[in-house]
Amino acid sequence: MTSVKEFRVEREPTATTLGRGAFVFTDDYSVFDWGKMPDEIPDKGASLCSMGAFNFELLADEGVPTHYRGVVSEARSASDGRAVEPRDDPESGEVVPLAEAAEPPTEMAIDLTQVPELPHEGRAYDYEAFHAAAGDNYLVPLEIVFRNSVPVGSSLRSRTDPADHGLDFAEWPEGVVQLEEPIVEFSTKFEESDRYLDREEADRIAGLADIDELEGVAREVNRVVTERAAEADLVHEDGKIECLYVDGEVRVADVVGTFDENRFTFHGQQVSKEFVRQYHKRTQPEWVEAVEAAKAEAKDRDVADWKSLCEEAPEPLADEVVRAARDLYAAGTNAYVGRELFDAPSLEDAVAAVRDL
Template structure:
């Protein structure tokens, strides 16, 4: 399915009804849209599956529909509180995936204007931000003054926002891009009002939970499905891959890996950035062909594994993994970053 998750189809979706599938959360990881990186993060997949399930079950309790069915343990579908041991398998409802056509240097989304099916993945990713951490792309696209602050330059510390910023990006392009609300509605064929309302609610749910654990919820992203006239939260949410959290001033999410590459292989990060820019300017679909070097192992993947596992324990409120407490792990990680 992708660089991080694998999908097993149990029942394919039809034009008129959803199907059923199993997400297998792997120990692979990806940063900067590169795809699979050189090393794996031990038991990361289990941590993500459990955090995602816990978040989905909180959503359902708050009346937000999702494609989540349950976690699979020894062939049985269970809620998270019924698990005996951690699992990396999540059962979900499946929808059709319609794809825009790339031609003449741009994408044609006409397939979404009059879809032939009543259930499908919306071609959008919705990003919400409560804080602007160091490394956030929003620092490159906006100045502090454009967001209502007095400073001319971004400080080298996270900046809290009075109100969350919600924006959309494309989901099904080789190199996703931020788009206006007007373009988002045009390419998807749906109104953003309900999607943004649900995004605000999900943000509140995850923020409320993270605050109880002592973590800050900086930002996150959501995907949505169109199912028989309604919008449903899809993919996964509330994990260290989909969201950015900080704890005692350190990222406790995939951001720690991004920061690690910026500090330890900055030349490769810059080359990736320039390749993406060049591909946009030239209308090239596969920007990776413009990159001449490859990423290497960071050397602290074992510690990142412990970060994911101890963070999942804290977020869920149950010690699924026998690892140190999060504050101890964070102290060791600060030495690397």
């Protein structure tokens, strides 16, 4: 289980075969690695599921292998009232392409790979043990991050210099830097606090998966999402993917190109989870600062569990913020998929409401 979606396992994976299951998307949200926050955003789960399914189907059209099998739709009836047999065997309906779903789906059917335990002592993680258990069918323990711009406040500015990326600046400019070529980075996936890696360490952590292939897949995903976003008048700023490795092949896993995994803007306004993150920074700075302090203390003490060191907890959002967030997710999804899946205002009106908060 993750903080915002759950697994339903129908067939366990083995060392040589993929399993089958589904993601069950909830209306929970998470910011700053906190996990489940104290409130929910209505229709958020269906928005993420729909947008992710749409992108997986775009990737299939481009020949990019993924673990996606379809969305789980309520079982339909024939014209004479007889029940229609599911074309697959999930527990709660039939597996169909997004266009055939009767309602915005909240379940996505996927192939499952192995995810071994990652042993650790403090902040020292044993990737050799992970790969010994994984064999050649596993979820790559990396997140591959791609950036089309470098905004003010990006961690990239504090970790690297422009010259590290072939940029012709002596130092980072004050404004947003738009990149002609995306920057691709690697970070840890299963560690208690994510950390960025140099290419050599990322290659070691990836195991049998080829680091160049992982980068190439990330660049292709970024291209597909960026082009589709532009058609919806959205700007795709950055995002990430996860991958599985099986039968000598890298396949895209988890969920791709949603408002949680990626950062989009509409006429300069955030249309992504970043809006909620920035709202917390403005309205609950004590909690945000406590989270940062707890992470720093955990690093200094060489312990993995930073959350137990945090002295503050987040407060629920105001009702008007929850409504605005719901409309932003729903309207953004409608615009991105080019279909009125949700009863929602126009994206322009949803963005205006968020801007006024």
